[in-house]
Amino acid sequence: MKSLKELYRIGVGPSSSHTMAPYAACKEIKSKYGEDCKYVVTLFGSLSDTGKGHGTDEVIKRALGENTEVIFDKTRTELPHPNYMQVVAKTNKGEFTHEIISLGGGAYSLDGNAPIGEEIYHEKNFSEIKEYCLKKGIKICDYAYEREPDIKDYLRLVWKQMKASVKEGLDAKGILPGGLEIERKAGYLHSQISIFHPAEAIENMLVCSYAFAVAEQNAGGGIIVTAPTCGASGVLPACLEYMQNKKKFSDDKIIDALATAGVIGNVIKQNASISGAECGCQAEIGSACSMASAALAALHNMDIEQIEYAAEVAMEHYLGLTCDPINGLVQIPCIERNAVAAMRAINALSLAKFLTQTRKISFDVIVHTMYETGKDMHCSYRETSKAGLAKTYKKA
Numbered sequence: 339m340k341s342l343k344e345l346y347r348i349g350v351g352p353s354s355s356h357t358m359a360p361y362a363a364c365k366e367i368k369s370k371y372g373e374d375c376k377y378v379v380t381l382f383g384s385l386s387d388t389g390k391g392h393g394t395d396e397v398i399k400r401a402l403g404e405n406t407e408v409i410f411d412k413t414r415t416e417l418p419h420p421n422y423m424q425v426v427a428k429t430n431k432g433e434f435t436h437e438i439i440s441l442g443g444g445a446y447s448l449d450g451n452a453p454i455g456e457e458i459y460h461e462k463n464f465s466e467i468k469e470y471c472l473k474k475g476i477k478i479c480d481y482a483y484e485r486e487p488d489i490k491d492y493l494r495l496v497w498k499q500m501k502a503s504v505k506e507g508l509d510a511k512g513i514l515p516g517g518l519e520i521e522r523k524a525g526y527l528h529s530q531i532s533i534f535h536p537a538e539a540i541e542n543m544l545v546c547s548y549a550f551a552v553a554e555q556n557a558g559g560g561i562i563v564t565a566p567t568c569g570a571s572g573v574l575p576a577c578l579e580y581m582q583n584k585k586k587f588s589d590d591k592i593i594d595a596l597a598t599a600g601v602i603g604n605v606i607k608q609n610a611s612i613s614g615a616e617c618g619c620q621a622e623i624g625s626a627c628s629m630a631s632a633a634l635a636a637l638h639n640m641d642i643e644q645i646e647y648a649a650e651v652a653m654e655h656y657l658g659l660t661c662d663p664i665n666g667l668v669q670i671p672c673i674e675r676n677a678v679a680a681m682r683a684i685n686a687l688s689l690a691k692f693l694t695q696t697r698k699i700s701f702d703v704i705v706h707t708m709y710e711t712g713k714d715m716h717c718s719y720r721e722t723s724k725a726g727l728a729k730t731y732k733k734a
């Protein structure tokens with residue numbers, strides 16, 4: 339398993355493959371040429387097919403400058419990869435062409451050089467990690483710090499950005515881009531808490547407003563943290579923001595929870611998938627819910643068995659969840675799904691508190707089951723927008 343830096347990526351939404359990677363790659367190219375340069379960018383394959391809806395052209399212009407022409411080429415079919423693009427830099431010394439492949443999860447290769455992440459975590463699954471931690475008498479977060487001594491500083495940046503995304507999303511107003519005419523609702527939800535009385539209703543409304551805030555920031559092309567993906571980026575920050583506000587957990591405690599959730603996300607990434615295109619939404623929202631539930635269990639000083647149960651039960655009831663975003667936009671059903679998963683993560687925490695002793699299913703079994711289910715899922719339900727809601731939706 340690789341660094342948690344590769345799981346928690348800070349970048350531009352709404353899609354790790356269609357905006358985050360192209361933005362980062364273009365920034366890297368711009369750093370070679372400086373300000374006095376014009377660019378022509380050509381998008382091919384999936385970047386061309388759904389790039390307009392995702393706002394790929396907009397983030398490219400944000401990275402390279404407004405003096406950039408973006409071409410959507412739908413004619414070329416012989417491609418080195420489904421997510422392929424070319425950038426021509428026009429300088430006073432001549433023209434230079436760069437090739438970019440968006441590899442998924444925010445990773446990219448530039449001119450054939452793919453970032454090859456080092457394998458830092460040698461344990462292959464959760465049971466090996468648990469065995470190691472129990473033998474050494476350490477917590478999951480300590481295991482992460484042992485393997486990545488500098489990761490705490492990075493997780494501080496992650497937490498800072500997550501909080502910023504919540505705040506920016508709560509403050510933002512207006513219609514999300516893409517043509518579905520969806521109004522941002524995070525601020526509205528947050529403003530409604532004063533009319534609710536039972537504590538549970540207030541809790542639900544607060545958690546939902548935070549999840550909507552980040553998911554709407556993502557849908558609007560704002561900066562978010564993949565947790566583990568752009569589409570599911572609202573679940574973990576919503577749970578952590580709510581619990582920190584409610585119980586005054588220190589930032590250090592939150593960092594420990596992020597490290598714990600990161601290890602859970604890494605186990606899923608290594609042994610199954612965190613990609614909706616590969617295994618449906620169970621791999622994105624299900625994984626995010628597992629990570630959030632494990633983070634909450636760590637925050638509440640639960641032991642490793644309880645953390646495992648929390649992560650397992652959170653994933654178990656997302657098995658089979660399809661990916662069917664309307665018009666290829668990460669909006670319906672994605673935004674609401676973040677809110678529902680954040681509430682479910684809190685429910686999973688309650689079950690873990692009382693039922694861990696009685697459980698029959700390990701986290702590794704549920705991860706394997708999710709992968710098998712994803713492989714059996716018809717391809718039209720794996721981020722193609724050809725089935726499910728994407729097919730049946732009719733604009734009123």
Ligand code: SF4
Binds near residue numbers: 672
């Ligand atoms: S429906 Fe698809 S695009 Fe939306 S959050 Fe789920 S996996 Fe991501």
